Amino acid sequence: MVAQKMKLIPRREAMCLLTSAMASSLFPLESLAGPDKVASRIADITNGKQFSDIDIYLDMPEIAENGNQVKIVFEIESPMSEVEHVKTVYVLADGNPEPDVAKFNFTPAMGACGATTRMRLSKTQNVIVLAEMANGLFAKADTKVKVTIGGCGG
Amino acid sequence: MAKVKARVKVQKKASVGEVIEIKTLISHPMHSGRAVDANGKTIPRNIIKSFTVKFNGEPVFNMDLKPSVASNPFVVFPFRVKEAGTFDFIWVEDGGKEYTASKNMRIA
Numbered sequence: 001m002v003a004q005k006m007k008l009i010p011r012r013e014a015m016c017l018l019t020s021a022m023a024s025s026l027f028p029l030e031s032l033a034g035p036d037k038v039a040s041r042i043a044d045i046t047n048g049k050q051f052s053d054i055d056i057y058l059d060m061p062e063i064a065e066n067g068n069q070v071k072i073v074f075e076i077e078s079p080m081s082e083v084e085h086v087k088t089v090y091v092l093a094d095g096n097p098e099p100d101v102a103k104f105n106f107t108p109a110m111g112a113c114g115a116t117t118r119m120r121l122s123k124t125q126n127v128i129v130l131a132e133m134a135n136g137l138f139a140k141a142d143t144k145v146k147v148t149i150g151g152c153g154g
Numbered sequence: 155m156a157k158v159k160a161r162v163k164v165q166k167k168a169s170v171g172e173v174i175e176i177k178t179l180i181s182h183p184m185h186s187g188r189a190v191d192a193n194g195k196t197i198p199r200n201i202i203k204s205f206t207v208k209f210n211g212e213p214v215f216n217m218d219l220k221p222s223v224a225s226n227p228f229v230v231f232p233f234r235v236k237e238a239g240t241f242d243f244i245w246v247e248d249g250g251k252e253y254t255a256s257k258n259m260r261i262a
Contacts, residue, residue, distance in 0.1 A: 105215070112232040118226075120224050
């Protein structure tokens with residue numbers, strides 16, 4: 001009985017091992033998107049087009065305690081007419097396994113441009129919102145979110 | 155797998171020209187394909203990959219979702235009221251399975 005007990009790993013240690021093993025298997029460092037991948041993704045999307053100085057209102061928490069559910073709110077001033085409206089909004093993150101988070105396609109029927117959703121953040125990272133206007137111009141906003149407990153693990 | 159349930163909140167009455175807010179939520183685990191279960195097996199990827207909203211058959215809003223979107227995707231978006239009608243909400247899961255919801259709106 002005693003011999004058996006000796007073989008057991010203390011619970012606390014086991015938990016530590018388990019957590020670190022999970023963390024490393026979930027997010028091997030080389031698989032994260034990283035700023036370079038995001039920069040090349042942005043270059044892909046914009047395809048060399050110009051950036052305009054349109055303001056994007058981006059609201060995210062400065063510190064997210066839980067990376068599994070992080071609220072993101074964005075709004076862009078736009079008349080949303082046939083000629084002048086926001087066509088597409090990309091949400092990108094540079095510390096997640098892949099840079100793309102979501103892509104929103106807006107239409108003039110919406111009357112305003114903005115959306116709210118919740119996203120996963122695997123670690124402290126930058127979140128970038130990239131908007132494409134109907135006239136081909138782009139606008140960009142980014143914010144840094146500090147994450148205490150990473151998400152993406154599900 | 156837990157039952158997938160879509161919920162949508164749209165005000166029943168609105169006036170013409172008003173910009174209303176539509177809230178949607180679908181209970182879905184959004185398995186990213188990276189998480190492991192209690193037995194150490196990888197849970198296969200299964201996410202809601204797209205979300206489309208139509209009003210009286212006309213596409214209004216569309217969204218492409220990636221594994222980085224949190225579980226139980228919650229989306230809020232605006233809509234300018236022009237006439238009474240029906241909203242159709244369509245969520246598409248990996249593998250093509252569709253979940254739908256619809257809501258009516260009257261003019262106040």
